[in-house]
Amino acid sequence: MPLKYLLPEEQIPRHWYNIIPDLPSPPAPVLHPGTLQPVKPEDLSPLFPMPLIEQEMSAQREIPIPEEVRSALALWRPSPLFRAVALERKLGTRSHIYYKYEGVSPAGSHKPNTAVAQAFYNAKAGVRRLATETGAGQWGSSLAFAGQLFGLAVTVYMVKVSYEQKPYRRSLMRTWGAEVFASPTDKTNAGRAIRGQHPDSQGSLGIAISEAVEDAASREDTKYALGSVLNHVCLHQTVVGQEAQAQMKLAGEYPDVVIGCHGGGSNFAGIAFPFARDKMHGKQVRLVAAEPTSCPTLTRGIYAYDFGDTVKMTPVMKMHTLGHDFMPPGIHAGGLRYHGASPLVSQLVAAGLVEAVAYPQRACFEAAVLFASTEGILPAPESSHAIKAAIEEARRADAEGHERVILFNLSGHGHFDLGAYDQYLAGQLEDFEYPHEAIEASMKKLPDVG
Numbered sequence: 001m002p003l004k005y006l007l008p009e010e011q012i013p014r015h016w017y018n019i020i021p022d023l024p025s026p027p028a029p030v031l032h033p034g035t036l037q038p039v040k041p042e043d044l045s046p047l048f049p050m051p052l053i054e055q056e057m058s059a060q061r062e063i064p065i066p067e068e069v070r071s072a073l074a075l076w077r078p079s080p081l082f083r084a085v086a087l088e089r090k091l092g093t094r095s096h097i098y099y100k101y102e103g104v105s106p107a108g109s110h111k112p113n114t115a116v117a118q119a120f121y122n123a124k125a126g127v128r129r130l131a132t133e134t135g136a137g138q139w140g141s142s143l144a145f146a147g148q149l150f151g152l153a154v155t156v157y158m159v160k161v162s163y164e165q166k167p168y169r170r171s172l173m174r175t176w177g178a179e180v181f182a183s184p185t186d187k188t189n190a191g192r193a194i195r196g197q198h199p200d201s202q203g204s205l206g207i208a209i210s211e212a213v214e215d216a217a218s219r220e221d222t223k224y225a226l227g228s229v230l231n232h233v234c235l236h237q238t239v240v241g242q243e244a245q246a247q248m249k250l251a252g253e254y255p256d257v258v259i260g261c262h263g264g265g266s267n268f269a270g271i272a273f274p275f276a277r278d279k280m281h282g283k284q285v286r287l288v289a290a291e292p293t294s295c296p297t298l299t300r301g302i303y304a305y306d307f308g309d310t311v312k313m314t315p316v317m318k319m320h321t322l323g324h325d326f327m328p329p330g331i332h333a334g335g336l337r338y339h340g341a342s343p344l345v346s347q348l349v350a351a352g353l354v355e356a357v358a359y360p361q362r363a364c365f366e367a368a369v370l371f372a373s374t375e376g377i378l379p380a381p382e383s384s385h386a387i388k389a390a391i392e393e394a395r396r397a398d399a400e401g402h403e404r405v406i407l408f409n410l411s412g413h414g415h416f417d418l419g420a421y422d423q424y425l426a427g428q429l430e431d432f433e434y435p436h437e438a439i440e441a442s443m444k445k446l447p448d449v450g
């Protein structure tokens with residue numbers, strides 16, 4: 001029998017867990033892109049409504065989740081936690097592998113957890129329209145869905161290469177009422193500038209962010225929404241880890257290691273931060289972020305101040321970065337192609353509280369196919385990095401002659417990524433190591449912060 005741990009609906013968490021007050025040192029200040037001086041809340045108000053700006057900077061450990069947001073979350077939460085018994089058997093491991101499944105949300109990933117919160121606070125503040133970017137389309141579709149729930153129009157700048165490769169994510173966004181453009185567009189100064197320099201530009205998340213930020217900053221009725229990286233996004237995702245803690249209790253175990261894949265850091269933060277709280281209070285638990293070798297932000301990027309976008313319009317944050325002009329190779333884990341990382345996750349990596357690992361994409365697809373053929377769920381290519389890390393943890397424990405309790409976040413399903421699976425199965429996917437020289441060159445363009 002498969003082992004599945006479910007919580008009753010009333011056990012949807014009532015608070016988000018804010019890690020900031022528990023950090024070993026206060027977070028580095030966020031800087032204004034023009035002056036490179038610390039930003040004030042007003043500086044961010046063209047982009048975000050005040051409650052989200054307050055959450056971004058809050059020192060309050062537990063922030064109540066509004067009832068309207070809990071009701072929206074109840075459409076798919078609490079999400080199930082499984083013990084991967086069939087996978088364990090196939091591996092022949094003595095370790096116990098658990099996964100928290102976030103693919104049960106309407107958009108098929110963890111991203112609606114923050115999309116509904118962000119849409120709620122914007123609607124409450126009288127905002128009519130949201131502008132955002134999306135890479136593979138997971139975030140754009142999550143925000144489109146949340147916009148429908150709270151009566152907001154949504155415009156999505158979708159990285160051009162994904163716009164062309166993932167037509168069904170576009171269909172999903174349009175079905176949920178959103179307007180979708182291939183970025184770079186000719187609708188913004190940022191988009192026109194990039195097209196002027198690189199007429200064949202396939203786009204990048206950094207460029208699409210510039211377009212969405214410009215759109216929001218130049219319209220009174222519009223604000224911006226980001227699906228990862230920022231503190232308030234990581235905060236909203238902590239429902240995942242809090243539920244997982246209660247479910248691990250039902251299973252009668254506590255994890256030795258907690259794993260999430262890492263793009264901008266939000267699903268990792270979601271599962272790991274509540275356990276990081278335990279760790280900072282003396283509990284023995286390892287926290288592992290898994291990323292692709294083609295976009296090795298945490299494992300090979302520099303921990304430094306950098307811009308969040310290509311055209312240098314966003315605030316400057318201290319984070320692991322590959323450089324704001326990073327041009328990602330076309331790997332399929334679209335959601336893991338961002339040059340930067342969550343400042344909070346970066347700080348935990350720098351403090352030695354979080355470990356980072358990187359895997360090439362073919363090894364991750366191999367892990368994904370093994371997972372699909374045992375546990376049944378077809379994972380998102382992004383999530384496959386966490387699966388690969390979990391399998392490696394189990395193998396290493398076996399080699400060392402002990403057993404480990406392993407928990408990972410299965411951040412989404414891969415039903416819109418079947419083109420990538422086809423390519424993998426046809427032997428057409430290549431591994432790619434992001435070149436050292438490209439990182440060196442980008443590091444010369446970091447802002448000069450004293």
Ligand SMILES: *Cc1c(COP(=O)(O)O)cnc(C)c1O
Nearest residue numbers: 138228263264265266267335412
């Ligand atoms: C967007 C996405 C990611 C990466 O984003 P994080 O902010 O690092 O979580 C991972 N998995 C899935 C399924 C995604 O859609």
